[in-house]
Amino acid sequence: MRLRRVTVPIMGLVIASLALAACSSGASPAPSQGAASAAPAGSPGTAASLAPAKLTLWHNYGTEANAKATEALVKAFEAKNPGVTIDIVSQPADNYFDLLQTAAISKTGPDIATQWTGLFDLKYKDYLEPLNSYIPLDELKKMKGIEYSSINFNPDDGVLVVPLDLQFYNGFYNKDLFAKAGITTFPTTWDELFSACDKLKAAGITPFTYGTGGQALGGGFYPWYDVSYLMMYLAPKDWVKLYNGTIPWTDPAVQAQFDKWGSLFTKGCTNKDVLTNQDSIAQFEAGQAAMTMEGTWQIAEFQEKMGDKVDVFVPPFSDTPIKGIVEYSGDGFSLTNYSKNKPQAAAFLAFMASDEGQKIIADAGVIPDKEGFSSDQRMAKNLLDFAANQGYTRYPMIDNVIQPDVSDVGTKVLNAAFGGAQSMKDALTSMQQALDALPADQKSQIK
Secondary structure, eight states: OOOOOOSSOHHHHHHHHHHHOOOOOSOOOOOOTTTTOOSOTTSTTOGGGOOOEEEEEEEOOTTSHHHHHHHHHHHHHHHHOTTEEEEEEEOOSTTHHHHHHHHHHHTOSOSEEEEEOTHHHHHTGGGBOOOTTTSOHHHHTTBTTGGGGBGGGOGGGOBOOEEOOOEEEEEEEEHHHHHHTTOOSOOOSHHHHHHHHHHHHHTTOEEEOOSSTTTOOSSSOOTHHHHHHHGGGSOGGGGHHHHHSSSOTTOHHHHHHHHHHHHHHHTTOBOTTTTTOOOHHHHHHTTSEEEEEEEGGGHHHHHHHHGGGEEEEOOOOSSSOOOEEEEEOOEEEEEBTTOSOHHHHHHHHHHHHSHHHHHHHHHTTSOOOBTTOOOOOHHHHHHHHHHHTTOOEEEOOHHHHSOHHHHHHHHHHHHHHHTTSSOHHHHHHHHHHHHHTSOGGGSSSOO
8 A cells, every 4th residue: 555654553543443432322412503514614515605516426335224324315415405416326235346446547436435444445545535625624533433534544644434324243133033942141152152053943943144135245145244253352452463464364263263153054053055145134034044144234124124023142253252342434435536526525425424414324224423423223222332331342344454355355265165165274275365465565554
């Protein structure tokens, strides 16, 4: 990455930010009057000065709650700015970034684009416009984890992404099916999880369903939801060792965790078609499986379809009980630097970050990322409670803080290994080879 050297290793920055990302509790504050225009009067992002324009927005959210939040934000913004229209384009999730990068080269892409945070926005920073001259920095710094949306992980150097929501990787389980199997407490270790799987199978219930899920981020299931918890045998500060190779992906302790994870499939705790299943969400909603791995983007739909029978859980992927939770501002929207409508596009991002925009996001069923805002969703509150009140350690999303080249390889090979198409050892070797092939400056400190 062509960035100046910083003196703090990447994962040290991750942990420093997580320490500041305390969740808010209580009701959301009332929207501020005029909050839709967060930029200073007379600046390029001031809504009142916007010239008519037709914008294009790309996302890879499919039909999940984030897509509904985006649609609601666009509708409200257009109502406040009658001369500005935003065409929403839903792009396929599995090759979204390839499409975005190709469009950036030809400068035919969108004005506004969904962008992942962490190392992803730094990887693609060459076609993203820093937002500091459009939106006041003190407003941007009210967004939790804004460091990981910024050049050099420093908002003062340029914010590249306005986070859409605070996200969790987590599991969902069907309380009625657990009761039917006679399971009264949720498992907290590998042994307890496999015991629960045996009880569910004895009751004629498939324990886990794996498939393309709500985000459809690849041809199969997305393994990084699980991997984030598999690697919680390490403290957050030690994840840098996976990034710089001090702990190789082929380390025996790493492989032991992945081997146990693979046992979910080989011991019959999952559906048999994990590599091809496209119906995992529908199966879970229909009561055809007791558990599934997803994230906060599925809360609204599961609540609507399943009511009080569904709840959230932290995956017990450990030999001993751990208290960790993935809580991170995982994605948001960026302004492309080739946009011909930068003032109007930046004004939309300012609106999204405003109090009024955050209320719209909360009403769509996702967790706002701005300090002082929370969620009324029952399961969102339960997830927020793990760190805020139960003492769980906040972890980032591991796919946002390891090199995208490594995570891209992992997405492919871990699917195959989990489903028995190759050995877990070979999969981890492929990931290590991808890490070894990177330049030294992408394995130590950001430059």
